[in-house]
Amino acid sequence: MAQTSSAPTKERYIPNALKFAFGGLAGMSATCVVQPLDLIKTRMQLSGGGRSSFTVAGEIVAREGFFSLYTGLSAGLLRQATYTTSRLGVYNWLFDLYKEQNAGATPGFGTKTLLGIAAGGVGAFVGTPAEVALIRMTADGRLPVEQRRNYKNVVDALVRIVKEEGTLKLWRGATPTVGRAMVVNAAQLGTYSQAREIFLGYISEGIFLHFCASMVSGLITTIASMPVDIIKTKIQNAAKGESQVAVVTNLLRTEGVLSLWKGFLPYYARLGPHTVLTFIALEQMNSAYLKYT
Numbered sequence: 001m002a003q004t005s006s007a008p009t010k011e012r013y014i015p016n017a018l019k020f021a022f023g024g025l026a027g028m029s030a031t032c033v034v035q036p037l038d039l040i041k042t043r044m045q046l047s048g049g050g051r052s053s054f055t056v057a058g059e060i061v062a063r064e065g066f067f068s069l070y071t072g073l074s075a076g077l078l079r080q081a082t083y084t085t086s087r088l089g090v091y092n093w094l095f096d097l098y099k100e101q102n103a104g105a106t107p108g109f110g111t112k113t114l115l116g117i118a119a120g121g122v123g124a125f126v127g128t129p130a131e132v133a134l135i136r137m138t139a140d141g142r143l144p145v146e147q148r149r150n151y152k153n154v155v156d157a158l159v160r161i162v163k164e165e166g167t168l169k170l171w172r173g174a175t176p177t178v179g180r181a182m183v184v185n186a187a188q189l190g191t192y193s194q195a196r197e198i199f200l201g202y203i204s205e206g207i208f209l210h211f212c213a214s215m216v217s218g219l220i221t222t223i224a225s226m227p228v229d230i231i232k233t234k235i236q237n238a239a240k241g242e243s244q245v246a247v248v249t250n251l252l253r254t255e256g257v258l259s260l261w262k263g264f265l266p267y268y269a270r271l272g273p274h275t276v277l278t279f280i281a282l283e284q285m286n287s288a289y290l291k292y293t
Contacts, residue, residue: 014289016093022285023088027080030277035076036069037270042138044263045233053266064141072137075154079134083127087181088282091119091189106197113190120185124178129170131177133157135236173235173244180228187224192217192279207280214279218272226267227260 151157
């Protein structure tokens with residue numbers, strides 16, 4: 001009887017190394033789809049006008065060409081390989097650790113939120129260099145030709161930042177980046193887990209369940225994280241020597257408080273599908289592992 005009951009318990013858990021690997025692969029897969037939306041979101045956050053996302057997208061294609069919508073893809077993939085690998089891996093590891101230490105009991109919403117905050121903080125610190133490169137690469141096309149950085153790829157961006165500005169500049173904006181990640185992960189991971197449990201009472205296990213839980217998670221995460229994300233973007237793209245306080249003060253003075261939710265549609269259009277695709281891919285990889293091993 002002991003052997004029979006122990007077998008399912010072992011199958012229930014995925015090795016820690018694979019938790020991290022699956023998280024990174026899921027995030028990278030989603031980024032390949034939503035990179036154009038991320039670029040549009042960044043351009044809108046840095047623009048002072050009130051143009052729509054469709055107008056911005058049209059201007060980018062007309063001025064820089066269609067494939068410019070994928071500018072910064074290498075940085076986006078590196079960001080997922082560092083940030084998402086860390087945050088999802090840490091969250092799933094902590095989630096399973098909690099269950100192991102509490103006789104299999106599932107953590108409540110408050111505990112899930114705390115786990116998300118911890119995972120987000122770790123992931124953001126690890127992923128900040130790629131985040132800085134991504135912001136600069138996606139913003140470059142809006143600058144006058146003579147002011148563009150013209151990074152060739154994410155490796156070129158990281159090397160030049162270190163050479164021209166110093167190693168610590170790779171963590172420029174790390175404080176708002178970590179703050180944003182804590183908000184995002186508290187909302188995204190906590191609400192996804194909670195919504196998944198709630199919907200499971202009405203929807204059978206499968207992709208549709210994951211889709212519904214992801215959409216709820218994406219909407220709540222967008223509302224909660226946009227202000228921190230905009231501040232982070234402004235700081236990471238700021239001119240050399242401009243302080244973080246000056247960047248935030250200037251933003252609020254010239255554009256107002258509501259500018260903290262500027263570009264809500266492209267932000268949600270990017271974060272919503274990215275959340276859905278990431279969690280669906282992650283769930284499928286987890287299911288495949290548990291099914292075939």
